[in-house]
Amino acid sequence: MPALEHVQPLEHRSGRTNVPGAHGFLGRLRRRRAQREHEASVICFANALRGMFRDACAGIGLCQYVSVAAGITVRTPRVAEVRLGPPTSFTVELMAGQEPADFTSKDRGPRLAHTLGAHGLRVEPVAGRWVRIHLLDADPLRDGFGLPSLAVATGAESVILGRTEDATTLGHAIADPAHLGVQGQNGSGKSAFCYGLLAQLAAAPDVLVTGSDITGLLLGRAWDGTAHRAHQVVGTQDIAAHAVLLEDLVAEMDRRLETIPPRRDTIRPSPATPIVLVVLEEFPGLLRAADALPKPKRGEGIPVGDRIRTAVLRLLSEGRKAAFRVLMLAQRFEATAVGGGYARDQFALRLSFRVPADSLEMLHGADARPLGQEHANAAPGVAYLSGLGRDCERIRVPYLGEYGEYVDRVQRFGRRAES
Numbered sequence: 001m002p003a004l005e006h007v008q009p010l011e012h013r014s015g016r017t018n019v020p021g022a023h024g025f026l027g028r029l030r031r032r033r034a035q036r037e038h039e040a041s042v043i044c045f046a047n048a049l050r051g052m053f054r055d056a057c058a059g060i061g062l063c064q065y066v067s068v069a070a071g072i073t074v075r076t077p078r079v080a081e082v083r084l085g086p087p088t089s090f091t092v093e094l095m096a097g098q099e100p101a102d103f104t105s106k107d108r109g110p111r112l113a114h115t116l117g118a119h120g121l122r123v124e125p126v127a128g129r130w131v132r133i134h135l136l137d138a139d140p141l142r143d144g145f146g147l148p149s150l151a152v153a154t155g156a157e158s159v160i161l162g163r164t165e166d167a168t169t170l171g172h173a174i175a176d177p178a179h180l181g182v183q184g185q186n187g188s189g190k191s192a193f194c195y196g197l198l199a200q201l202a203a204a205p206d207v208l209v210t211g212s213d214i215t216g217l218l219l220g221r222a223w224d225g226t227a228h229r230a231h232q233v234v235g236t237q238d239i240a241a242h243a244v245l246l247e248d249l250v251a252e253m254d255r256r257l258e259t260i261p262p263r264r265d266t267i268r269p270s271p272a273t274p275i276v277l278v279v280l281e282e283f284p285g286l287l288r289a290a291d292a293l294p295k296p297k298r299g300e301g302i303p304v305g306d307r308i309r310t311a312v313l314r315l316l317s318e319g320r321k322a323a324f325r326v327l328m329l330a331q332r333f334e335a336t337a338v339g340g341g342y343a344r345d346q347f348a349l350r351l352s353f354r355v356p357a358d359s360l361e362m363l364h365g366a367d368a369r370p371l372g373q374e375h376a377n378a379a380p381g382v383a384y385l386s387g388l389g390r391d392c393e394r395i396r397v398p399y400l401g402e403y404g405e406y407v408d409r410v411q412r413f414g415r416r417a418e419s
């Protein structure tokens, strides 16, 4: 007999427990019959599920073909215990050569889930060759989660990036040598994500939040009174000032590279030599504004747009060893819009909020193609992440709240300027 769990305790249909006859002979008889009927229905469900799972595995190629005297027979992974749930789950014995990830791979996972009437699957290793497959009846990223009011004490500590479909919380230490590229359409949640990220970093004595923001919302006023504010340029009044800041950052990077101690190939961040997080909010917009400025006459200087491109490219390609990290935001990471394909290739950590399918592929490669259609309608705060040494995956980023909350947190935690 197949193993069963979660057999429902029985009650009278009316919900009353003190029912006439409930404790007498007839009551006991009724309870036993109801129990048997319930068990029969569970066994029936479990058998139907086994049949569906077997068909689904054969349909998507998670099976082995064995030659027997009567011809070719199909072997599929064995299902043992079925739990009604919700969510319904069952244990499966992997066949030779199979891995747990085979059930959730991009090409097989959705087809297996849909055949079993589920929205998605989660596979949990149990022991030895056994896994438990959970049938999810809704998108596990549907519900948002708030960002706790915390700030890291050093750039070596992980900030919260988001939660995966299997409820793993992903963190990332800004000290890790990776530049971060974030794309998303209007209203997809990329600013809210950055509010959360920067608020978590604002207090660390070995992190300096600097950069350029033509919108003046992510950087600028919110940071007034903090040690970071003097290193931020905002607005569109003086676009050349953005170029000057970025060139100053390159000069600091060069200075650091020249002073790397002997027998070391990277700068060790400290409060005296902090990790410089160069935020480039709406970078394509900055380039467009710079390119629209009157061009200097021949021999009278370099166009502002070119100065910005050159500085950012240098920060991206040489900054990692000098403890410089770039956080670039764009609606779309088209090569021409972000300073060229080489610049785009420098982002080890890439996040895409809701974007058209071709934009997703542009930043994450062909791996992301099967997700393009679905992700083009992603809810705010749901992003596709590549990097951190993991396969590309969907995550939900934490939500810090309204803009006012961001300002309050930066003001509360932000490292103060020395007076």
Ligand SMILES: Nc1ncnc2c1ncn2[C@@H]1O[C@H](COP(=O)(O)OP(=O)(O)OP(=O)(O)O)[C@@H](O)[C@H]1O
Pocket (backbone or CB within 6 Å): 144, 145, 184, 185, 186, 187, 188, 189, 190, 191, 192, 193, 353, 380, 381, 382, 396, 397, 398, 399
């Ligand atoms: N992680 C999240 N969880 C839940 N809701 C979110 C999340 N992020 C954003 N939102 C909602 O989506 C709205 C738009 O987010 P946000 O302003 O960050 O988008 P955006 O991509 O930066 O757009 P824009 O380019 O216009 O600034 C927010 O006001 C908020 O209501």
